Amino acid sequence: xETEFTPIMSLMGGILIGLSAILMMASSGRIxxxxxxxxxxxxxxxxxxxxxxAFVVGVILSPFIFRKATGITPxxxxxxxxxxxxxxxxxxxxxxxxxxxxxxxxxxxxxxxxSKRSFFATALFMLSAIVTVYVxxxxx
Numbered sequence: 001x002e003t004e005f006t007p008i009m010s011l012m013g014g015i016l017i018g019l020s021a022i023l024m025m026a027s028s029g030r031i032x033x034x035x036x037x038x039x040x041x042x043x044x045x046x047x048x049x050x051x052x053x054a055f056v057v058g059v060i061l062s063p064f065i066f067r068k069a070t071g072i073t074p075x076x077x078x079x080x081x082x083x084x085x086x087x088x089x090x091x092x093x094x095x096x097x098x099x100x101x102x103x104x105x106x107x108x109x110x111x112x113x114x115s116k117r118s119f120f121a122t123a124l125f126m127l128s129a130i131v132t133v134y135v136x137x138x139x140x
Contacts, residue, residue: 009074021108033105034059035096099124 021032028051041052067073078085096102099121101110107125110118 004075006074017104017108021104021112025109031105031109033101033109035093035102036105039097095125095128 024030024032037052037055041049041056043049080088092102099106101118101121103122103125106115106118106121111122
């Protein structure tokens, strides 16, 4: 399996993620934890969920807006089976519940706030990712 390294696109994505986290903190005082925002969308509190819905819709629409604004269509292909993707998604969801947050909440916002818990959680995320990639490429 070969991967394509795209440093400029990765840098642009990182900058945009950081800017969105800063804007969220500056405008509402909230941490941009995508799993928490998505999970909170299903909490039956309609007046407080409107911003969550807007955030999720923005996440879904942003690739289309990027493509329309730049004319660039990033190449991608999914080589895994749908069952593996579903199981992986469920495991990520379970992990974010157990870890009280996801990579955006702990890795971007928590580490920027010098949270020890976020440094530990992010280290575990990275270790899990390394082990998963090794197993997927060399064991399965």
